[in-house]
Amino acid sequence: MSKQNTLKIVTSFTILRDFAEKITHGLTHIEIKSIVPPEADPHSYQPTPLDSKTLFEADVIFINGLDFEKGIEKMIQSSGFKGNVYKATQHVKIRPDLVDPHTWHDVQNAILYVIELRDALCLEDSKNKDIYQKNAADLIKSLESLDLWIKNQFKKIPEQKRIVVTTHDAFWYFGKAYHIQFLSPVGISTEAEASAQNVAKLINFINEHNIKAVFVENLANSKLIEQIAAETKRSLQGTLYADSLSVSDGPAPDFALMIKHNVHTICKAFEQ
Numbered sequence: 196m197s198k199q200n201t202l203k204i205v206t207s208f209t210i211l212r213d214f215a216e217k218i219t220h221g222l223t224h225i226e227i228k229s230i231v232p233p234e235a236d237p238h239s240y241q242p243t244p245l246d247s248k249t250l251f252e253a254d255v256i257f258i259n260g261l262d263f264e265k266g267i268e269k270m271i272q273s274s275g276f277k278g279n280v281y282k283a284t285q286h287v288k289i290r291p292d293l294v295d296p297h298t299w300h301d302v303q304n305a306i307l308y309v310i311e312l313r314d315a316l317c318l319e320d321s322k323n324k325d326i327y328q329k330n331a332a333d334l335i336k337s338l339e340s341l342d343l344w345i346k347n348q349f350k351k352i353p354e355q356k357r358i359v360v361t362t363h364d365a366f367w368y369f370g371k372a373y374h375i376q377f378l379s380p381v382g383i384s385t386e387a388e389a390s391a392q393n394v395a396k397l398i399n400f401i402n403e404h405n406i407k408a409v410f411v412e413n414l415a416n417s418k419l420i421e422q423i424a425a426e427t428k429r430s431l432q433g434t435l436y437a438d439s440l441s442v443s444d445g446p447a448p449d450f451a452l453m454i455k456h457n458v459h460t461i462c463k464a465f466e467q
Contacts, residue, residue, distance in 0.1 A: 201226050202320050205253040207264045208237045209440040210299055211283055213449045214312050215257065218330045222323055228253075230267070233442045236414040237264050250274035255319045257312060260284045263296030281315040283308040290367055297437065300369035302342040305450060309334050341451050342372075348458050349373050352465045359408045359461060360401060360423070362415035365437035375461070380419055394423065401427045408464035410435045413447075432464035 204219070204227045206212040212229035219225040230246050231237045237259075250256065251274040258267050260282035271280055286307050287298045298304040313331035317324040349357065357375040359366070366377040380394050401409070401423070409429045411417040413436050424431050435457050436447040447453035 200224055203252055203254045204228075204316075205230065205249055205256045207231060207256075207258040207267050208438070209233050210450055210453075211257045211259065211308070211312070213440060214283075214305075214309055214334070215316075217334045218309065218312055218316060218327055220330050222326060231264070231439065233440050233448075234413065234445070235439060237438055240265060242266075242270050246270070247274045250276050254278055255315065256280045257315070258282055259296055259299075261289065261294055261296035261298070279315070279319070281311060283311050285311050295364070295367055297365045298368050299450070300366055300437075300454075301372035302338050302345065302454065303372065304368060306335050306338050309338065337451065341454060345373055345454065345458055348462055349375065352462065356465055358404060358406050359410065359464075360397065360406060360420070361410045361435055361437075362412040362417065362420050363437070365412065366435075369457075380423065394419070398423060398426050401429065407467050408432055408461060410460065410464070412437045413441065414438055432467075433460040435460060 202225050204215050204225060206215055206227065206229045208231040209229050212227055215227050219227070228249055230242065230249065231240045247270065250271050253276060255278055256271060256276065258264055258271075258280060261284050268280070284296070284298055284304075287304045289295065289298065299308060309331055313327050316327045320327075354374055358378065359370075359375055360378050362379060364377070364379045366375075369375065370377045378397060378400065380397050400406070407429065409420065409424050409427075410432055411420050411434050413434050415437075421431065423429075436453045440449065440453055441447040446456045
């Protein structure tokens with residue numbers, strides 16, 4: 196803990212910041228910063244000298260891991276940070292076919308994130324562990340309810356209709372948990388390039404299966420998905436939040452609201 200008895204927590208991106216804020220709720224000696232700000236892309240974020248200073252001054256750092264944050268571990272090392280770095284994905288069962296870091300889109304995995312952060316904070320600041328445990332228990336309860344709510348929303352949609360086209364491959368865990376097929380022209384990173392062959396295949400698939408649920412994402416370049424929508428004579432059905440929360444007055448200022456926004460947006464397109 197720093198000299199002023201402040202516990203300085205640094206998270207790599209906004210979803211972890213949200214969980215850290217909820218687990219530490221009610222404590223006045225906590226300071227939480229996120230390296231990647233709201234509405235910024237962790238896949239391509241370019242760190243600043245100020246970020247290096249923030250990491251160096253931290254007492255504890257939380258990252259997603261699974262190659263999500265570009266060069267974050269190297270950056271932590273070069274900052275001179277001497278404390279503990281915790282990976283939120285430590286106990287998550289990951290996608291079998293490739294390294295996919297977007298595990299939080301399955302709410303059961305988000306619960307594992309909360310457990311990881313809770314346990315780390317109980318270790319780092321043991322005198323407040325009762326508060327961390329209580330706040331985490333409340334958060335887990337609300338996430339269990341959220342998980343159930345999502346399943347109930349999609350129950351109304353026949354499974355063969357549950358096909359979504361979006362900008363990049365960020366929703367595999369969401370699709371597996373809630374029985375939705377997600378298709379995208381590019382891979383895991385928003386920086387990946389789409390091949391002409393993949394785009395042509397996707398256009399044919401949309402036409403053959405009469406897919407209406409075509410979305411942009413809040414961070415990814417929308418040019419390609421707009422082109423696909425134009426070629427298939429589809430209108431874009433809204434914006435999904437994948438890798439970052441919105442600013443506080445946006446539609447996805449915390450994790451639960453982000454998930455609810457995505458579910459409402461997808462269900463509305465399915466019901467057409």
